[in-house]
Amino acid sequence: MPVRALVVDPSAPEAVRAADVPDPVPGPGQVLVDVSHVSLNRGDLNDARSGRIPAGAVLGSDAAGVVVRAAADGTGPTAGTRVVALTGGAFAERIAVDAAALAEVPAELDPARAAALPVAGVAALRSLRAAGLAPGKRVLVTGASGGVGRYAVQLAARAGAHVIASVGSAPRREGLARAGADEVLIGLEGLHRPVDIVIDGVGGPQLVAAWNLLAPGGSLQSVGWASGESAVFPPYATVGPAKSLTSFVIDGAAGADLAVLAGLAAEGALTVDIGWQGTWDRFEEAATALRDRRINGKAVLTPAPQP
Numbered sequence: 001m002p003v004r005a006l007v008v009d010p011s012a013p014e015a016v017r018a019a020d021v022p023d024p025v026p027g028p029g030q031v032l033v034d035v036s037h038v039s040l041n042r043g044d045l046n047d048a049r050s051g052r053i054p055a056g057a058v059l060g061s062d063a064a065g066v067v068v069r070a071a072a073d074g075t076g077p078t079a080g081t082r083v084v085a086l087t088g089g090a091f092a093e094r095i096a097v098d099a100a101a102l103a104e105v106p107a108e109l110d111p112a113r114a115a116a117l118p119v120a121g122v123a124a125l126r127s128l129r130a131a132g133l134a135p136g137k138r139v140l141v142t143g144a145s146g147g148v149g150r151y152a153v154q155l156a157a158r159a160g161a162h163v164i165a166s167v168g169s170a171p172r173r174e175g176l177a178r179a180g181a182d183e184v185l186i187g188l189e190g191l192h193r194p195v196d197i198v199i200d201g202v203g204g205p206q207l208v209a210a211w212n213l214l215a216p217g218g219s220l221q222s223v224g225w226a227s228g229e230s231a232v233f234p235p236y237a238t239v240g241p242a243k244s245l246t247s248f249v250i251d252g253a254a255g256a257d258l259a260v261l262a263g264l265a266a267e268g269a270l271t272v273d274i275g276w277q278g279t280w281d282r283f284e285e286a287a288t289a290l291r292d293r294r295i296n297g298k299a300v301l302t303p304a305p306q307p
């Protein structure tokens, strides 16, 4: 039986349309999951247009649902377990997922919030870890109103860092002080003291400005480039006491980190802000809102009923 999915179609608005795809056939180390919720990432919108995901292939990376068949090799959760996964081709009613790419969803966490964790949460967790997050460090998070940003602010604050959240406009400050930001700035206005860590999801001139604020020994993690603007470094900007600008990408199975994030969310130590929720026949609406920077936090979609 085919399953409904959102697939890449370069001729469609937002380069995505609903379609029937073949029922997935799991490999020996994969479980079959019936998907109840998915979340949309800015990267999905880029993937749909860039050709990185071929036409006709299923889009998406973030899904939550219930295991309907355990892995044949005995790894991973049993049938009936609620799970969250970070996996390619997530936007389908049923998916085959590597057992190492998912985590069990604790009873206290609802599936919509679980689905909002994978890409944004794992990017925040791993980039902070790579930057050497520690108590007392001054951490600047750009694009703090977005998916990665909101998680990065909370995780850094939880670790005892001094967190500076940067947003694009006053309305986008909403909820960030409550999330643990010690300072919430529009752009980098008023920030003069050096920072030890930058988690940057914006790129462009703001990345250059953030680099200039980075203290010797500091780490700037270039996680994303939501601005789409070029970054021009003035002469000698990269000459001086050692500090690093590191490229970042989520690499390798995310199951262990998903378990950490789901555990924190379940115990109320990590708030999952869902700024848009609806069925995936409203994909265009969600994509436009995300692109237009009108979603505070994450967009979560549920499979639409069969036509």
Ligand SMILES: NC(=O)c1ccc[n+]([C@@H]2O[C@H](COP(=O)([O-])OP(=O)(O)OC[C@H]3O[C@@H](n4cnc5c(N)ncnc54)[C@H](OP(=O)(O)O)[C@@H]3O)[C@@H](O)[C@H]2O)c1
Pocket (backbone or CB within 6 Å): 041, 042, 043, 046, 119, 120, 123, 142, 143, 144, 145, 146, 147, 148, 149, 166, 167, 168, 169, 172, 201, 202, 222, 223, 224, 225, 226, 227, 228, 248, 249, 250, 290, 291, 293, 297
């Ligand atoms: N490397 C990886 O593995 C990885 C993983 C996850 C995400 N990413 C990338 O990281 C970036 C952030 O991802 P996300 O999921 O947090 O995205 P998001 O939810 O859309 O948030 C992006 C934030 O960037 C800010 N921004 C500043 N200038 C912008 C502009 N010109 N256009 C749009 N947004 C602008 C917006 O904040 P204001 O509205 O307050 O300005 C927005 O909240 C994206 O580039 C994404 O592709 C990479």
